[in-house]
Amino acid sequence: xxxxxxxxxxxxxxxxxxxxxxxxxxxxxxxxxxxxxxxxxxxxxxxxxxxxxxxxxxxxxxxxxxxxxxxxxxxxxxxxxxxxxxxxxxxxxxxxxxxxxxxxxxxxxxxxxxxxxxxxxxxxxxxxxxxxxxxxxxxxxxxxxxxxxxxxxxx
Ligand code: CA2
Numbered sequence: 291x292x293x294x295x296x297x298x299x300x301x302x303x304x305x306x307x308x309x310x311x312x313x314x315x316x317x318x319x320x321x322x323x324x325x326x327x328x329x330x331x332x333x334x335x336x337x338x339x340x341x342x343x344x345x346x347x348x349x350x351x352x353x354x355x356x357x358x359x360x361x362x363x364x365x366x367x368x369x370x371x372x373x374x375x376x377x378x379x380x381x382x383x384x385x386x387x388x389x390x391x392x393x394x395x396x397x398x399x400x401x402x403x404x405x406x407x408x409x410x411x412x413x414x415x416x417x418x419x420x421x422x423x424x425x426x427x428x429x430x431x432x433x434x435x436x437x438x439x440x441x442x443x444x445x
Contacts, residue, residue: 291334291335291359291433292357292358292359293334293335293336293337293357293358293359294329294334294335294336294337294358294359294360294361294362294426294429294430295336295337295339295350295353295354295357295358295360295361295362296322296325296336296337296338296339296361296362296363296422296426297339297340297341297347297350297351297354297361297362297363297364297365298318298338298339298340298341298364298366299340299341299342299344299347299363299364299365299366299367299368299369300341300342300343300344300366300367300368301342301366301367302318302340302364302366303318303340303342305317305318305321305391306318306320312391312392312397313391313392313418314391314418314419316418316419318340320419321419321422322338324419324422324423325338325422325423325426326338328423328426328427329426332426332427332430333430334359334426334429334430334433336426337357337358344368344372344374344375347365347368347375348374348375348378351363351375351378351379351382352378352381354382354384355381355382355383355384358384359384359429359433360384360385360386360387360429360432360433361379361382361384361385361386361387361429362386362387362389362422362425362426362429363379363386363387363388363389363406363410364388364389364390364391364422365388365406368405369388369390369394369401369404369405369406370400370401370403370404370405371405372405373405375405375406376405376406376408376409379406379409379410380409382409385411385428385429385432385433386409386410386411387410387411387412387413387414387425387428387429388404388406388407388410388412388413388414388415389413389414389415389421389422389425390414390415390416390421391415391416391417391418391419391421392415392416393415393416394415394416395415395416396416411428411432412425412428414428
């Protein structure tokens with residue numbers, strides 16, 4: 291099966307360095323490690339990336355069209371600004387889970403709107419690093435439910 295892409299947008303490389311009261315104390319590397327263990331337990335593979343550049347994120351979303359079985363996306367601040375990311379997501383026919391570490395609805399008004407959500411299968415926010423794990427469970431479950439049943443010809 292193709293990997294599940296887990297894409298992270300701008301400033302998420304700074305996790306663990308500042309604002310732990312908002313984003314928790316995990317670094318992106320510890321989140322990736324935990325997801326690799328969870329993926330192995332679920333029998334899926336992941337491709338985990340981070341970029342600070344909108345165009346690179348759009349290229350990675352486009353790559354997911356053919357190279358991924360599902361997408362977990364924390365687009366960072368581009369969530370609230372990027373029509374281009376919204377358009378790229380609408381070209382995918384994959385399960386898409388939007389993740390945010392913080393509860394964006396408890397924060398500033400400019401974080402209350404997401405251009406990702408209308409293109410997402412589901413949204414998880416406010417649960418910190420745990421949200422990524424729950425998103426991986428959800429994508430694995432959706433893929434399992436949609437997989438063709440492998441019956442022998444005379445079963
Ligand atoms: O809660 C989330 O996961 C966010 O996507 C994180 C973004 C923020 O712009 C979104 O509104 C919600 C910020 C990424 C992390 O930024 C940091 C900045 C300084 C130190 C640590 C992280």
